[in-house]
Amino acid sequence: MHRPAAGRTLCYDIAMPPEPGQLRSLQREPSDHVYELRRGIARGVTISHEGERQVTAFFFPGDQIGLPVSECYRFTAEAVTDLHYVRQTRQQWNEALIRSCRDDGRLLPAIGAEQDPVFQRGLIIGRSSIAARVCAFLLSVYPRLPQAGDGTRRLDLPQTDIASYLATSPESVCRQFRKLRDNGLVAMPRRDLIEILDRGGMQALAVCGRALTN
Amino acid sequence: MHRPAAGRTLCYDIAMPPEPGQLRSLQREPSDHVYELRRGIARGVTISHEGERQVTAFFFPGDQIGLPVSECYRFTAEAVTDLHYVRQTRQQWNEALIRSCRDDGRLLPAIGAEQDPVFQRGLIIGRSSIAARVCAFLLSVYPRLPQAGDGTRRLDLPQTDIASYLATSPESVCRQFRKLRDNGLVAMPRRDLIEILDRGGMQALAVCGRALTN
DNA sequence: CGGCCCATTGACAGGCATCAAGTCCGGTGG
DNA sequence: CCACCGGACTTGATGCCTGTCAATGGGCCG
Numbered sequence A, B: 001m002h003r004p005a006a007g008r009t010l011c012y013d014i015a016m017p018p019e020p021g022q023l024r025s026l027q028r029e030p031s032d033h034v035y036e037l038r039r040g041i042a043r044g045v046t047i048s049h050e051g052e053r054q055v056t057a058f059f060f061p062g063d064q065i066g067l068p069v070s071e072c073y074r075f076t077a078e079a080v081t082d083l084h085y086v087r088q089t090r091q092q093w094n095e096a097l098i099r100s101c102r103d104d105g106r107l108l109p110a111i112g113a114e115q116d117p118v119f120q121r122g123l124i125i126g127r128s129s130i131a132a133r134v135c136a137f138l139l140s141v142y143p144r145l146p147q148a149g150d151g152t153r154r155l156d157l158p159q160t161d162i163a164s165y166l167a168t169s170p171e172s173v174c175r176q177f178r179k180l181r182d183n184g185l186v187a188m189p190r191r192d193l194i195e196i197l198d199r200g201g202m203q204a205l206a207v208c209g210r211a212l213t214n
Numbered sequence C: 001c002g003g004c005c006c007a008t009t010g011a012c013a014g015g016c017a018t019c020a021a022g023t024c025c026g027g028t029g030g
Numbered sequence D: 001c002c003a004c005c006g007g008a009c010t011t012g013a014t015g016c017c018t019g020t021c022a023a024t025g026g027g028c029c030g
Helices: A090-104 A110-125 A130-144 A159-165 A170-182 A199-208 B090-104 B110-125 B130-144 B159-165 B170-182 B199-208
Strands: A012-014 A021-024 A033-039 A042-047 A053-059 A076-079 A084-089 A150-154 A193-196 B012-014 B021-024 B033-039 B042-047 B053-059 B076-079 B084-089 B150-154 B193-196
Touching (some): A053 A110, A053 A159, A110 A130, A130 A170, A130 A193, A159 A170, B033 B090, B053 B110, B053 B159, B110 B130, B130 B170, B130 B193
Antiparallel strands (some): A012 A084, A021 A076, A042 A053, A042 A076, B042 B053, B042 B076, B150 B193
16 A cells, blocks of 8 residues: 655645535546545445446545546545545556656556456455355455454445445345344444454355345 | 567467367466457456355457466466467566556556456446346347358357356246347357347347247 | 256245334424 | 424335256257
């Protein structure tokens, strides 16, 4: 993960937009900036050529958004919660890339890092059953969720976004959450707090995805 | 698309393995070579952490495989048909990248190009109905299929691979093909020959995905 | 000619999308 | 402080889609 050196004036530590909603339309526009998320959660939204809207990725603190991998952004970044992020111009980013390429003989790890969430989504929604998708999704985001003191972590995502990400309906997401709770695999004292109690059971479900008893 | 200059000795024009099957296990191994496909079709296969096998991409002539985007390959490349490809070491590829970065001020377009198919799959299997997925898939690969003289093009992919790519069953793929034929949207004189007759209808199906009359 | 793999077709049951109604929650304004 | 309101979540009922199983057909190769 590339981090701008402290004290460099190239980087701005700004917090905008403070409120959830549209961050900036990035899709199909030339990318001239790179953003590194510091606090909050953002969603990557893609409008397919036919006009369908899909949430294709979630971004957490530490993720970089808007890398110039394909001349154009592939998605629109939207704020799910309040965001704090660092912006740097693509020119600066390019120089860092060349340095890394020459010194280490390797690409910036960040190049793959932004693509990974999108790649991961493909694997997750490739599962046949909704139960498997929900479990695989929870397992994948769980390490990135901020701790809430006790064992629980904050899952600050609307179910509508989760549903779009998993290519299913909000109702199905809700029902799966309920089944996971009823079967003691997770604890959700509040809607935005979650704790995985039985990781092994979750992983098993993520594979076979057979329905839980209900 | 990056193409090695003709006559450069860095590049080998070899044809191996000549027969379909395992090309080379690339997943989770450091990538030291880049391959450019010249003839044939390859499939990208990913084994998830839980052990599930999924076809996550198809590669056609002109595509590059094995770019060092994330230190490790994300999938295993397998030959679907006989393959001819060009190999170049990652060192050489890196130099080309630095040159491109410095001269044009942009990344090699190829970096995004390899990721695009994977990205596209996410959008395709994000659709709810199988009809929409099949139509979106056909529309996406159609321009890359070699022409067969008359209007038809060669679709040299086993339905089992298509099914895995679309996260569905081979039977459903077969049934969807049949419906498309019966409704006059496509013509398939043979199993490996296809012609899209009604592009507009296909696009409409790719969006709403409502079932065809049957 | 026989065996094998893939494609095809049918029957069936289960999962899930959809619709609809009810509940919970935060925000807003009186 | 409280009533109101809108949005998101929850839960139930229903029907279609599609995954699964099974059997058949067809092409390719030995």
